[in-house]
Amino acid sequence: xxxxxxxxxxxxxxxxxxxxxxxxxxxxxxxxxxxxxxxxxxxxxxxxxxxxxxxxxxxxxxxxxxxxxxxxxxxxxxxxxxxxxxxxxxxxxxxxxxxxxxxxxxxxxxxxxxxxxxxxxxxxxxxxxxxxxxxxxxxxxxxxxxxxxxxxxxxxxxxxxxxxxxxxxxxxxxxxxxxxxxxxxxxxxxxxxxxxxxxxxxxxxxxxxxxxxxxxxxxxxxxxxxxxxxxxxxxxxxxxxxxxxxxxx
Numbered sequence: 001x002x003x004x005x006x007x008x009x010x011x012x013x014x015x016x017x018x019x020x021x022x023x024x025x026x027x028x029x030x031x032x033x034x035x036x037x038x039x040x041x042x043x044x045x046x047x048x049x050x051x052x053x054x055x056x057x058x059x060x061x062x063x064x065x066x067x068x069x070x071x072x073x074x075x076x077x078x079x080x081x082x083x084x085x086x087x088x089x090x091x092x093x094x095x096x097x098x099x100x101x102x103x104x105x106x107x108x109x110x111x112x113x114x115x116x117x118x119x120x121x122x123x124x125x126x127x128x129x130x131x132x133x134x135x136x137x138x139x140x141x142x143x144x145x146x147x148x149x150x151x152x153x154x155x156x157x158x159x160x161x162x163x164x165x166x167x168x169x170x171x172x173x174x175x176x177x178x179x180x181x182x183x184x185x186x187x188x189x190x191x192x193x194x195x196x197x198x199x200x201x202x203x204x205x206x207x208x209x210x211x212x213x214x215x216x217x218x219x220x221x222x223x224x225x226x227x228x229x230x231x232x233x234x235x236x237x238x239x240x241x242x243x244x245x246x247x248x249x
Contacts, residue, residue, distance in 0.1 A: 052152075
């Protein structure tokens with residue numbers, strides 16, 4: 001069963017990779033076929049968010065079908081690097097960092113490329129570290145899908161001129177560095193595994209549908225941002241608490 005059904009989670013992983021590639025292509029079209037339009041950035045961000053769903057489902061499918069494999073694990077890392085490392089970095093470059101240039105004589109050096117490159121570099125290092133050794137009960141560093149979705153949600157939730165660059169860029173760099181940090185983050189899937197029956201899942205889905213209806217679907221990105229930011233700070237707060245406890249000891 002394991003070898004015959006491994007194509008199912010691997011297909012979901014390749015779906016993640018495909019959506020990441022489409023996100024990159026859409027970002028590249030900004031200013032070319034869509035002058036003075038943020039539509040490509042919006043779509044690019046949406047594809048990163050959709051890819052995160054595929055990334056979550058491939059692991060669930062592999063465990064449910066007992067179809068985990070070393071090939072699947074490596075494939076997942078390559079897909080995550082593309083979708084949650086390269087795609088968000090390129091999206092941020094096209095949205096904001098493209099205009100960061102330094103005049104040298106008669107030519108301009110776009111140093112925004114170097115800033116954008118921080119994201120895929122950190123994602124690559126984090127994924128390599130995860131493959132080498134990882135704690136089954138927690139993540140070391142912010143998971144790359146979470147970091148990628150934070151960037152992907154930006155054009156979905158805001159207009160590009162709503163938030164000044166002196167806030168956007170530090171946040172972008174901090175999120176990238178959190179991926180390679182040693183801060184411990186909980187694994188929600190571990191905590192929830194085995195606790196959800198079909199009846200509970202139906203209740204949760206209905207509850208979410210009612211919640212989305214009352215808050216309005218246009219506010220869903222804000223809700224997602226709130227949940228993700230809470231998750232990001234949960235690891236930081238946990239680290240601070242442990243440092244205070246160690247200091248007292």
